[in-house]
Amino acid sequence: MKRTVLSLDCGTQSIRAMLFDEEGNLLGKVKETFVPYFSPQEGFAEQEPILYWQKLCSATNKLKAECKDIWDTIIGITVTTMRDVGICIDKDNKPLRPCILWMDRRKAKCEKKLPLRSRVIFKISGMTDVVKKNRVDCKSNWIQENEPDIWAKTEKYIQLSTYINYMLCGNLKDSVASMIGHIPFNYKPKSWMSAKHFQMPLFNIEQSKLFDLVDPGCELGKITFEAAEATGIKEGLPLVASGSDKGCETIGTGAIYPHTASISFGTTATVQITTDKYVEPITFLPAYPAVYPNRYNPEIMVVRGYWMLTWFMKEFLGKNPAECYERTLDKQLDTVPPCCDGLFVEPYWGAGLKYPEARGAIVGFCESHTMLHVYRAIIEGINFALYEGMLSLQKKSGVKIQKIMVSGGGAQSDEVCKLTANLFGLPVARAQTYETSGLGAAICAFAGLGVYQDCDEAMKKMVRISAEFLPDPQVHAVYKNFFEKVYKKCYKRLKPTFCAIKNI
Numbered sequence: 001m002k003r004t005v006l007s008l009d010c011g012t013q014s015i016r017a018m019l020f021d022e023e024g025n026l027l028g029k030v031k032e033t034f035v036p037y038f039s040p041q042e043g044f045a046e047q048e049p050i051l052y053w054q055k056l057c058s059a060t061n062k063l064k065a066e067c068k069d070i071w072d073t074i075i076g077i078t079v080t081t082m083r084d085v086g087i088c089i090d091k092d093n094k095p096l097r098p099c100i101l102w103m104d105r106r107k108a109k110c111e112k113k114l115p116l117r118s119r120v121i122f123k124i125s126g127m128t129d130v131v132k133k134n135r136v137d138c139k140s141n142w143i144q145e146n147e148p149d150i151w152a153k154t155e156k157y158i159q160l161s162t163y164i165n166y167m168l169c170g171n172l173k174d175s176v177a178s179m180i181g182h183i184p185f186n187y188k189p190k191s192w193m194s195a196k197h198f199q200m201p202l203f204n205i206e207q208s209k210l211f212d213l214v215d216p217g218c219e220l221g222k223i224t225f226e227a228a229e230a231t232g233i234k235e236g237l238p239l240v241a242s243g244s245d246k247g248c249e250t251i252g253t254g255a256i257y258p259h260t261a262s263i264s265f266g267t268t269a270t271v272q273i274t275t276d277k278y279v280e281p282i283t284f285l286p287a288y289p290a291v292y293p294n295r296y297n298p299e300i301m302v303v304r305g306y307w308m309l310t311w312f313m314k315e316f317l318g319k320n321p322a323e324c325y326e327r328t329l330d331k332q333l334d335t336v337p338p339c340c341d342g343l344f345v346e347p348y349w350g351a352g353l354k355y356p357e358a359r360g361a362i363v364g365f366c367e368s369h370t371m372l373h374v375y376r377a378i379i380e381g382i383n384f385a386l387y388e389g390m391l392s393l394q395k396k397s398g399v400k401i402q403k404i405m406v407s408g409g410g411a412q413s414d415e416v417c418k419l420t421a422n423l424f425g426l427p428v429a430r431a432q433t434y435e436t437s438g439l440g441a442a443i444c445a446f447a448g449l450g451v452y453q454d455c456d457e458a459m460k461k462m463v464r465i466s467a468e469f470l471p472d473p474q475v476h477a478v479y480k481n482f483f484e485k486v487y488k489k490c491y492k493r494l495k496p497t498f499c500a501i502k503n504i
Helices: 049-066 116-124 128-137 139-146 148-153 160-169 225-231 245-252 307-316 326-330 371-397 414-424 436-448 455-462 473-503
Strands: 004-010 014-021 026-033 074-081 086-089 156-159 173-175 212-214 219-222 238-240 260-265 269-272 299-302 344-346 361-363 403-407 428-431 465-469
Touching: 004 049, 004 160, 004 436, 014 049, 014 436, 026 049, 049 160, 049 225, 074 160, 074 245, 074 436, 086 139, 086 148, 086 160, 116 128, 128 139, 139 148, 156 160, 160 173, 160 219, 160 225, 160 238, 173 219, 238 436, 245 260, 245 269, 245 403, 245 436, 260 371, 269 371, 299 371, 307 326, 307 371, 326 414, 344 371, 344 473, 361 473, 371 414, 371 473, 403 414, 414 428, 414 465, 414 473, 436 455
Parallel strands: 004 074, 074 238, 173 212, 260 403, 403 428
Antiparallel strands: 004 014, 014 026, 086 156, 219 238, 260 269, 269 299, 344 361, 428 465
8 A cells, every 4th residue: 555645734714634645646635614814903814823723633633534544554744834924922832812824914113223234235235115014014023012012921933834833743843945924034044044144133033032943854753642632643653844835836846947937826826936046036035945955946926816816706796705606707718808908907906025015906998898808807917927027037047937837726727727828928737636735745745754765756756747738829929019018017107106095
């Protein structure tokens, strides 16, 4: 009987427990959904850390019941989660308050000036505004300003993945490939920033509040008796470090070579490449540590991404997102021509580091436009932003991208994949499973456990192309012309309006 790895994937709206065998087959899966967050105030997004643990336990116990015949084939466990979710824990490793999620929009005041050395470096680099945004977005700064009693009791400031690791093995350890967020992590050497690092004052987190880090593939600890009782997982099995959800998606699609880009059509949409050198996609936006050893993942993101489709269907069509109504609309995408008869979307419903003042915009309406035009324009708008990101990554890395691997919810749609191939003018392919984050984590675990010699051998055995979509050169020419003459120029023209809105 083949050996298996239990991948635990915790996202914004659900947690999934999955069993992958050593050939990359998904043998069992249980998905537990939950309300993504609650809002004590408008713009806040919080969740109780214990909820994630409770849902994890429910998922693993249900999976054990469904896969009882192969449950004993599990040789290791690995965890991958969403990024940038901070948790304050006390000296007993208990959460002191709800965790603050990545989409939270609260701002710290940060009235105290940064040290002169830091200010000078940021000013010379022309990144003062970007640094200011990064600093006020840092949730640990907000906690220190607004909940000083909580911060005083905070023994460690950890990430969601760290919390789940601790609940499973009793150790406050995490993977360097999971350290993506508003934390004092030095991405190039893959270690915590030193106290004297010029960016350290942005976060203002004492080094004593940080925790131990290991490389992907290393053992974090063993499943404890308490965790075994709660989850149904066998006590003593090794917990293996992998990485963040996006990083695991990249290795789960096999996109670890510079000429291949990984695009995730998730709640946050991203385009990511894998490089052996540290290449910042935007100044002071780091290249993240890859799950693949000794590599980096430069990335450009569209913060709200495919959340925009859920937003559109809920707010304008009155559809329940759980109904997956987008599949019905996807079948009708071809009834609208490329570039939507001149309608296009600036998809910045959530501002990013590159465009801190950005807002979303729908431009070019006329009387002939329909609901389907708007729907397709949103998809194209996300893709135009990712295409612009890909061109930037090519320029920064010096490597021309020749192929795209896709993952995430939108990648399940053949129509979206076909549209993507035409807009990018490149072949688009997807792997054998939609659960590429869980698959990537399992690849890392199998390599770390010695089943495979390294990640290359594991990927060769575990990743298979299930569908490929080739571009239509004529359609791509239409998209490229629109991108150069319309989309690429639009943000610069709208920026003064966005700044005026912000000031008003």
